[in-house]
Amino acid sequence: MNAPNSFRTGPDDNGHFGLFGGRFVAETLMPLILDLETAYNEAKADPAYKAEMDAGLKHYVGRPSPLYYAERLTEYLRAGAAPGMGAKIYFKREELNHTGSHKVNNVLGQILLARRMGKKRIIAETGAGQHGVATATLCARYGLECVVYMGAVDVARQAPNVFRMKMLGASVVPVQSGSKTLKDAMNEALRDWVTNVSDTFYCIGTVAGPHPYPAMVRDFQSIIGTETREQMLEMEGRLPDSLIACIGGGSNAMGLFHPFLDDPSVQIFGVEAAGHGIPSGQHAASLTGGRPGVLHGNRTYLLMDGDGQIAEAHSISAGLDYPGIGPEHSWLHDTGRATYISATDDEALAAFQLVAKLEGIIPALEPAHALAKVADLAPTLPEDHLMVVNLSGRGDKDIPQVADILGTSL
């Protein structure tokens, strides 16, 4: 595929990023997503909406999040590298946001939009529960009804977040259909939306779904990359040399990457969840192990069988356990602008523990996948290479699950 002049102008008017994206939804939902697109375009052009966003991000979310030089991790990896090698590693501290992850950036934008549209009832899907918690939080803040769909398997492995959502006043609906994980939660949320069309706003948690969601969620998350750019210029006087982030649907990664897509000197790495390993077939790496298909309103790379039936993803991380990926990532993959690699459950678990001990930061299992690949890549790069990893969430929610895996009873 030929490289376009800019990687930042997509999608086109029909929501396509090259082959990917689009609006593959039932007719009942089409008028709703057209209304949403109109409302979002109006909001984007309204200074009052931007002012409300900026104030919320600063005073409620706690932005800007720090860009932090991870000195001990850098030194540790240099100790195992050849002389002069070992990249300088920075963490973008999205785990310090209110609610503990990057998810709140997007939810704030969508909830303020829902308020403009006069919608009183908010629905959301969630995997690890981070998007569900962020949605429940903003609904509490603005007095909106909140219903969160969560796969029954995820309800069991992310118990702390389920309790948090309930404390915040949300209803959590365990989804028993299909594989009982994130994809099924999204199916069930779509079924709710198609049933409750008049009063309900669907707050999608990642850069997937029908147009305009992939572009809208990316816009809300791009604050991550925009801040990183300013902070790195201030701290190092130049742009970073590489960016790295974990990918389930891909919103934290897209948020970091997008402001840098037209800077060719910046290498971009997305890290998918390899589960038990790609050859095992038990993974969630849609780009590495999937093919283009159509699911949840968009065309993108999917894990599926030869008959077009969607496969069950597997990852230690509930937030990455999804058989698809945002369509813009599929396009960046096919154009070659970004490089997509993968980390296994075991690698993520090792990085989780390493970063806790070296930096005093317990990452979520999701960004632990990105950290695992930092540990592989950094020693192969020179000492003056500036690498930014998106620390997209904190690991408090994962403590019971990790304790269980490590054989510790709490």
Added chain:
Amino acid sequence: MSTRIETRFRACAAEGRAALVTFVTAGDPDFDTSLALLKALPAAGADIIEFGVPFTDPMADGPAIQAAGLRALAAGQTLAKTLAMVKTFRAGDDTTPVVLMGYYNPVYVYGVERFLADAKAAGVDGLVVVDLPPEEDNELCLPALAAGLDFIRLATPTTDDKRLPAVLKHTAGFVYYVSITGITGMAQADPTAVGTAVTRIKRHTALPVAVGFGVKTPESAAAIAANADGVVVGSALIDALRATLDSEDRATPATLPAVTDLVSRLAEAVRGVRRQAAE
């Protein structure tokens, strides 16, 4: 030359009644039972057959049709087998229209051109693909029309007069009016609201309008049949089928008769209602 769908709607209209459109999922609960059911539907009173193409993630379907698709997939159903079933059916019945209904991904993965050629050759008359709105007409709708297959579009309560022309533009065969906002097999359609909606749609098109998504019983089928050119019943048939399965979801001797009996009662109800004089 008239298509099978045109001929069948015209014949029903000549009898002064609505057509009964029955939905069953291909391969549910297994290939042989499903094929026997397909063959038995016309004699039981089905005027048009909607044959569901199983999909793992049917976003517009309620629990009954979700489970039917998963049963079929567990029994090894594929799109190729579904087309083979239609071909076998067509060898013994050259008049009953067969419409495949499902989601886009299995067709996309099969390959659009290859699928259209194979479906046409098998004797498929039309397609209902839930997740292909007019905005995605280039994907399958326009190629299907070019291949001589009707692309039957869903119109819904959220499709207002402004949007209807876009929805109807490339619709062929008939219009499928989704009588509720929601998924299959859940809410009950309101016959009065449906009558108003059908009248509204008919102001925009000469095509027959069939109504589905909220029709559960012979009584509700009769109520809808008074105001529509066709009545679609799906989840109720799937429920009748499921109730006869053994504890491991296998067919029993009661399976086939349970579905055909309900189809007969639905047909009787629909045939008992004289349509109002054509508007």
